[in-house]
Amino acid sequence: MLINxxxxxxxxxxxxxxxxxAQIYFRIEQGFQDWVQQTGLELDLDLRSKTEEIxxxxxxxxxxxxxxxxxxxxxxxxxACQACxxxxxxxxxxxxxxxxxxxxxxxxxNQDHYEEFLKEKRNYRKELDDLYHDGRKLTQLGxxxxxxxxxxxxxxxxxxxxxxxxxHAYTRLYTSGDLLDEEILRGLQESNLNEIRFSIKMEDxxxxxxxxxxxxxxxxxxxxxxxxxxPVIPGTLEEMKKLVxxxxxxxxxxxxxxxxxxxxxxxEIFKEKxxxxxxxxxxxxxxxxxxxxxxxxQSEVECLELLEFILDQHLTLGAQYCSLENKHTAxxxxxxxxxxxxxxxxxxxxxxxxxxxxxxxxxxxxxxxVFKKNRYTGYQINQDYDYLEFHVDQIKxxxxxxxxxxxxxxVREKREDGSYLRxxxxxxxxxxxxxxxxxx
Numbered sequence: 001m002l003i004n005x006x007x008x009x010x011x012x013x014x015x016x017x018x019x020x021x022a023q024i025y026f027r028i029e030q031g032f033q034d035w036v037q038q039t040g041l042e043l044d045l046d047l048r049s050k051t052e053e054i055x056x057x058x059x060x061x062x063x064x065x066x067x068x069x070x071x072x073x074x075x076x077x078x079x080a081c082q083a084c085x086x087x088x089x090x091x092x093x094x095x096x097x098x099x100x101x102x103x104x105x106x107x108x109x110n111q112d113h114y115e116e117f118l119k120e121k122r123n124y125r126k127e128l129d130d131l132y133h134d135g136r137k138l139t140q141l142g143x144x145x146x147x148x149x150x151x152x153x154x155x156x157x158x159x160x161x162x163x164x165x166x167x168h169a170y171t172r173l174y175t176s177g178d179l180l181d182e183e184i185l186r187g188l189q190e191s192n193l194n195e196i197r198f199s200i201k202m203e204d205x206x207x208x209x210x211x212x213x214x215x216x217x218x219x220x221x222x223x224x225x226x227x228x229x230x231p232v233i234p235g236t237l238e239e240m241k242k243l244v245x246x247x248x249x250x251x252x253x254x255x256x257x258x259x260x261x262x263x264x265x266x267x268e269i270f271k272e273k274x275x276x277x278x279x280x281x282x283x284x285x286x287x288x289x290x291x292x293x294x295x296x297x298q299s300e301v302e303c304l305e306l307l308e309f310i311l312d313q314h315l316t317l318g319a320q321y322c323s324l325e326n327k328h329t330a331x332x333x334x335x336x337x338x339x340x341x342x343x344x345x346x347x348x349x350x351x352x353x354x355x356x357x358x359x360x361x362x363x364x365x366x367x368x369x370v371f372k373k374n375r376y377t378g379y380q381i382n383q384d385y386d387y388l389e390f391h392v393d394q395i396k397x398x399x400x401x402x403x404x405x406x407x408x409x410x411v412r413e414k415r416e417d418g419s420y421l422r423x424x425x426x427x428x429x430x431x432x433x434x435x436x437x438x439x440x
Contacts, residue, residue: 254318
């Protein structure tokens with residue numbers, strides 16, 4: 001078992017050196033919470049106990065837990081979503097960021113060169129050429145936006161050209177569906193498009209949502225896999241239940257239920273609607289690439305309840321709850337995979353962080369005594385912070401000792417002057433409660 005070092009848990013730590021060290025991360029967490037409030041939104045109450053209750057029911061009912069529970073699947077999942085976990089061989093491109101929709105939760109404005117790509121188009125052929133000449137072995141290739149079908153000719157050309165460079169890649173198109181017609185579908189079919197993902201906005205009028213459902217029905221005749229991908233906005237659970245019943249009746253492949261996020265702008269709209277930030281927002285605080293923003297509280301709960309509804313109603317469409325955390329793991333995997341590190345570090349297959357164990361101050365001599373007896377030398381001593389760092393598999397050898405151990409989470413970062421390991425988090429454990437299979 002691992003113990004998250006909250007303010008209350010910090011007070012219980014006996015080792016003063018460990019307590020002072022752990023304060024570093026408590027202060028970072030406090031700084032993050034202050035920053036969240038500066039965005040204009042509040043952190044909600046901690047809903048983890050409620051979430052855990054639903055997760056246990058889903059597990060009992062046969063839901064598939066992927067990526068350390070960051071992705072939960074019912075019935076079936078797209079191969080593109082499977083590849084997303086590590087991001088290897090998978091890429092999404094766009095022609096432009098222009099869109100005829102103006103969704104208040106859109107995070108495209110967070111992207112680099114957003115204003116430029118509202119007006120300009122990317123040279124997608126050159127990008128595909130560069131990927132090909134760099135020897136990239138793409139297994140998954142997506143086209144997103146903006147709205148790709150604002151550029152119908154370029155969208156068709158994108159997939160046709162991509163097929164000449166990466167003939168075996170699984171291709172997918174993201175679209176609102178508003179501009180889709182049979183002519184485009186025939187062109188997409190000719191380019192062997194594998195998957196099309198529609199988005200549905202729950203705030204749209206019913207007649208508009210019904211028209212998108214008709215487009216999906218039409219798309220089934222041309223594209224092998226027809227899906228819906230949309231955020232689950234808190235307060236829309238009953239409407240979402242009606243929607244998945246309609247989607248199941250259409251016979252589409254599935255629905256990707258995204259955790260709804262605050263995109264770090266439009267704070268006034270989010271406040272008006274009563275949205276708050278999920279607490280805690282992240283399992284591990286870090287500067288993640290994915291520009292989705294901050295997870296909104298209650299969205300995860302409603303996503304999970306929707307999965308339970310699909311199971312209880314014996315619907316056949318595939319459904320995945322894709323948490324914001326699920327979108328972050330590819331970054332950590334790519335930064336840490338195949339990196340040379342010291343013998344004290346363990347690459348976790350659970351969440352892809354490097355992990356190590358640390359003991360502090362007065363506990364160091366007794367641990368060193370055990371290591372000397374066992375002839376273990378793969379440790380490191382840090383005199384600045386007065387700790388001994390070692391591989392997590394050595395914790396079992398300390399079973400007879402009464403001591404507190406910090407579990408460190410680390411990530412490899414490339415900077416201008418080289419590559420460095422950065423510690424992001426410290427959890428607490430003891431030799432008696434530590435379970436290597438579940439904890440790291």
